Amino acid sequence: MLLVAFQSVFAQQHEPLKAKIDSNELDESQVPVLVNKIESYNFAIDRNRFLLQRGYDISAIELALPGLEKKVKGFKSRFEKNSSKMNLRSLNSSVILLAEVSENLSDYKTTLSGYAEQLSKSNADLKKILKDQSLQVEVEDSTLKTQLRDILLEGKKLATEQLKTLTRINLLNSRISVAFLQTKNLASDMQYLSISKKINMWSREEAPLLKARPAEYEDSFFKIVGNAFQRSARIIKIYLSGKISVVMLSLFIFGILTAWMISNMRRIKKMDDAVSILRQAKFLNRSVVVASLFAFFTYVPFLFGNPTMSMLHTIELLRLLTLCFLLPPFLTRQAKLLWFGLVGLWIFYAVDDILLDSAFGERWALFIAGILLLVLCVKVFRGKLHLFKDLEPSSGTKTLAVFTGILVILSLIFNLTGRLSLAKIFGVSGVQCLMLGITLKVFCNIVLEAIYIQTEAYQSSRFSDFINYKSLQHRLQRYLWVLASLVFFISFVRSMTLYDLLTTTTANFFYETRSIGSYKFTFASIAIFICIIWLSSIISSFISFFFGHEQAVTGGKRTGLNSMMLLIRLAIWTVGFLIAVAAAGIPIDKLSIMLGALGVGIGFGLQNIVNNLVSGVIIAFERPIQIGDQIEIGTKSGVVKEIGVRSSKIHSAEGSDIIVPNGDLLSQHLINWTMQNRSKRVEFTVGVPYSADVESVRQLIADTLAQNEKVLKLPKPLIILQDFGEYAVGVRTLIWVADLSVAGEVRTEAMIDVKKALTDAGIGLQIRPLS
Numbered sequence: 001m002l003l004v005a006f007q008s009v010f011a012q013q014h015e016p017l018k019a020k021i022d023s024n025e026l027d028e029s030q031v032p033v034l035v036n037k038i039e040s041y042n043f044a045i046d047r048n049r050f051l052l053q054r055g056y057d058i059s060a061i062e063l064a065l066p067g068l069e070k071k072v073k074g075f076k077s078r079f080e081k082n083s084s085k086m087n088l089r090s091l092n093s094s095v096i097l098l099a100e101v102s103e104n105l106s107d108y109k110t111t112l113s114g115y116a117e118q119l120s121k122s123n124a125d126l127k128k129i130l131k132d133q134s135l136q137v138e139v140e141d142s143t144l145k146t147q148l149r150d151i152l153l154e155g156k157k158l159a160t161e162q163l164k165t166l167t168r169i170n171l172l173n174s175r176i177s178v179a180f181l182q183t184k185n186l187a188s189d190m191q192y193l194s195i196s197k198k199i200n201m202w203s204r205e206e207a208p209l210l211k212a213r214p215a216e217y218e219d220s221f222f223k224i225v226g227n228a229f230q231r232s233a234r235i236i237k238i239y240l241s242g243k244i245s246v247v248m249l250s251l252f253i254f255g256i257l258t259a260w261m262i263s264n265m266r267r268i269k270k271m272d273d274a275v276s277i278l279r280q281a282k283f284l285n286r287s288v289v290v291a292s293l294f295a296f297f298t299y300v301p302f303l304f305g306n307p308t309m310s311m312l313h314t315i316e317l318l319r320l321l322t323l324c325f326l327l328p329p330f331l332t333r334q335a336k337l338l339w340f341g342l343v344g345l346w347i348f349y350a351v352d353d354i355l356l357d358s359a360f361g362e363r364w365a366l367f368i369a370g371i372l373l374l375v376l377c378v379k380v381f382r383g384k385l386h387l388f389k390d391l392e393p394s395s396g397t398k399t400l401a402v403f404t405g406i407l408v409i410l411s412l413i414f415n416l417t418g419r420l421s422l423a424k425i426f427g428v429s430g431v432q433c434l435m436l437g438i439t440l441k442v443f444c445n446i447v448l449e450a451i452y453i454q455t456e457a458y459q460s461s462r463f464s465d466f467i468n469y470k471s472l473q474h475r476l477q478r479y480l481w482v483l484a485s486l487v488f489f490i491s492f493v494r495s496m497t498l499y500d501l502l503t504t505t506t507a508n509f510f511y512e513t514r515s516i517g518s519y520k521f522t523f524a525s526i527a528i529f530i531c532i533i534w535l536s537s538i539i540s541s542f543i544s545f546f547f548g549h550e551q552a553v554t555g556g557k558r559t560g561l562n563s564m565m566l567l568i569r570l571a572i573w574t575v576g577f578l579i580a581v582a583a584a585g586i587p588i589d590k591l592s593i594m595l596g597a598l599g600v601g602i603g604f605g606l607q608n609i610v611n612n613l614v615s616g617v618i619i620a621f622e623r624p625i626q627i628g629d630q631i632e633i634g635t636k637s638g639v640v641k642e643i644g645v646r647s648s649k650i651h652s653a654e655g656s657d658i659i660v661p662n663g664d665l666l667s668q669h670l671i672n673w674t675m676q677n678r679s680k681r682v683e684f685t686v687g688v689p690y691s692a693d694v695e696s697v698r699q700l701i702a703d704t705l706a707q708n709e710k711v712l713k714l715p716k717p718l719i720i721l722q723d724f725g726e727y728a729v730g731v732r733t734l735i736w737v738a739d740l741s742v743a744g745e746v747r748t749e750a751m752i753d754v755k756k757a758l759t760d761a762g763i764g765l766q767i768r769p770l771s
Contacts, residue, residue, distance in 0.1 A: 034134060038147050041129055045154050048122050052158070056115050056165055058172060061108050065172065069179050071101055071238060076186055082356070088421060090356055091194040092500075093235050093308035098187040100242040105180040112173040116166060123162045130155045197421070204418040206358065209367060212418075214360040221361030228354045232310035239311050243304060250300045258292040261450055264457040277456045281449040282391070283326050283442065291446050294322040298443045302487075306499060313350045319439065320346065327442060335387040338376055342434060345373050349431045358420055370412045370427055377405035377434070391445070400437045404430045429492060436491050529580045536576025540569045570617065570645060608663065612646045615662035619643060625665065625672055630740055632671040633660060673740055679712065680740035682747040686754065687728030687766045694721065694729060697763060701733055704757040710746045712736040728766030 075094060129135075135148055207216065219227075240247065265288050268274050278285045283294075297319035301307055307315075320343060328336055348369050352362060380387075380401040387397070407430035415423035493502045510524040620643070625631055629640045631650065638652035648665060650658040673680060688697050698719045705717045715736050722730035735750060737743045758765065 034137070035144065037134060038144075038151060041132075041135075041151050041155075042147075044129070045126070045151065045158055048126060048162075049154075049158055051122070052119075052161060052165060056119060056169070058112065058115070058169060061112065061172060061176075064104070065108070065175060065179070068101055068104060069175070071097075072179050072182050072186070076182065079186060079190065088194060088197055088425070090231075090354075091190050091197070093310060095187055095190050095194070096306055096308050097235065097238055098183050098190070100239065102180065102183045102187065104242060105176050105183060109173060109176050109180060112169050112176065116169050116173065119162055119166045119169065123159060123166065126155055126159050126162065130159065202419070202422070205420050206363075206418045208418045209363055209416045212360060212363060217358065217360045219357060219359060221359040221365070224355050224357045224359050224362070225351060228351070228356055231356065232314075232354050235308050235310045236314060239308055246303055250296070250303050254292065254296045257295070257450075258289060261288050261292060261453065264450075264453045267457040268453060271456075277453075281453055282330060283446050284449045284453060286326055286329065290322050290325050291449075294319060294326060295443060295446055297322065298439060302490075306503075310354055312494070313354065316435075317347070317350065320435070323439065323442065327438070330388055330391050332387060332389055338379065338387075341372070341376060342431070345369055345376070346431050346435050349428045352424060353428045363415060363420065366423060366427060367412065367415050370408050370415065370423075373427075373431060373434075374405055374408045374412070377401045377408065381405070394437075394441055396437070400434060404434045407433065433488070433492060436488055440488060525583075528583045532576055532580035532583055536572055536580075539576075540572050570620075573645075608661070609646065611663045612661045615666045616643070616645045616647075618666060619648075619662055624670065630673040630678075632673070633665065633668055636660065678739045678741070679736055680743045681715075681734055681736050682743050683732060683734045684747060684751050684754075685722055685730050685732045686758070687725060687730055688758070688763060689766045690729060692729075692763050694731070696761075697731060697758070700757055700761055700763075701731070701754050704753050705733070705735060705750060708746070708750055708753060710737065710742070711750060712738055 075098060079094070130152065135152060137148075206212065261284060265278075265284065268277050271277065283291045297315050301312055301315055304311070324340075324343065327339065331339055348365065352366060352369075355362065378401075381398050407426045411423045411425075411427035411430060414420075414426060490499075490502075493499055510527065511522050513520050513522055515521070619625065625640050625643070625648075627640055627643065631637065631640060633650075636650060636652070636658050638650040638658060641649040641651045641657065644662075647659050647661050650660055652658055686701075688694070701719050702717060705711050706713075711717060712735070717736075718734040720732050720734075722732035724730075733750070733754070735746075737746045755765065
């Protein structure tokens, strides 16, 4: 495109040069124009040569493609040879691996297509340079003649190199297209075979267990186990080779979390009460690294998305090893026997799940394992055994045992009737459910312990206050168990080979276009909208907490931070709403319709709400009140605790919180005792006899108040005669106190001191005599 622009400029601005060139003549006045043109062409040729050398690097694709082609060829040969023997697990693993290969091929194809398009345009522009007649003109200057010759030579050489590179790219793209098509066809055939096997697995596949004979099976149980291990190792190697970025990300997360927990534990151990604190962190106190590894092996399968069953079982085995280190000290003696029995059953079912062929010994081993697992479930359900010590028992243990028992019974029935695929699926799902229940219980405890250690390690930190363990423990437990239930459901669906069906159904549900009138939407857009609004509220609450308005109220200090916080929160809500609208794909014209409908709603019934919202914004800018102010509005009085968007909170002297709409704060008479400062004037009146020297009484009261440090010297206490009563002369005393929160206490002390001083001076307080 740059070359085309150069040619256009010269064609428009230098028509005289073109005429001279057509006549193969060039006078001296046209030489500068030709020189400029030569320079521009040289720049364009050099730039395209640089792009050819650096911008179209296909060496990485050339190195990777043979490996991908070899994988596709290997999949194809194994499928053609063993398709009749492949079970659902092996078919699912193969489809996942083929999807990885297909994704890589698709990325390479997109890259090469872009290279080819750019290179074709560049070559076409270069050919236009070589065909430019101005480069064929005869010139007398030898330097200029050499430059013209060099441009033609360099241009032709570059054009040849471009064509060679373009040929390499096209050939490579053709190989990728062939491999991509083979991958798609092979994956389609495997998916079709998988569907066929899922349909046929409900019918009898082999002879009933009691009628089965060893001669009916080609290979022994140990031989097919060895073959399964070799094949699983190849599958894991192939799968991980395409997931290097995910592996690095998961290791990075593991390193960060482990370092965080180790740092907190070291900080705790330096404290005086370390023993009592660590007594609450059972699993982390046993081993931080092993606990972190256990957590890593719990969440890492979800980072991979949809791993193969061989990969999944390998991760689960590593997780089980860490659990065997962490859990036994917290199990009773009988529970330990059950636990290690469950571990043995899980290992057998995991091995059985990756077998490609069936064997006579496998079927009987599967039956015996089912009986043992059923007995274990019965023991757990009866509940006569105490399973845990120093750990709270789970309320769902019996329910989980019943659910597992039902799956095991179905597995036994399917095995007896010759439906081996169903027997393996239900057996594996049963033991997985029981093991996953234990895993998630320990995982939730480790998460709570990590948060507890954080709060104890940084007790004075504002962030630790935000995640205060005592106040958030029950809520965190509820959230964690909801998350654990979701994880349990996904894992169960995956073990039942229904994960693809779940993802497809979920995707169709969320991304299917629906309409209300002329407006079209998807549930995915609604979910995105709600999530962003929810995230905005979380950020708003986080900022509200860190401004520390609760501490301001507790300490009795006036602060203007809440007004700024209110504006920031409004800005967060506004930006969050706009981002949510954009992310959800709501058209602006539809949004205007919504705002118009909202305006109608405001006109009919939302006046008060909008009035309060606008009043909140006005309060934030005008600041008639701030956090910590002592105010009175109507018959209500107290300390301002929070200034919200719609309403504000006033903490009364009786201990109650009064919710006042912001509109009332602006529309009613508001008394703010602390708008300028926190000082307050208090007063009291004493009655002295008519016989007393009033001037001496005043001086005595003034001297007494001067000795009280809590009474302000400025403004000076005022002592005046109030009135001449029927029995006494009223002396009124007015004093100022620095902080209104202690005004009552100071007034009481002053009255006591004055009474004592008057009594000591022989002046009694006059009272009405008894009749």
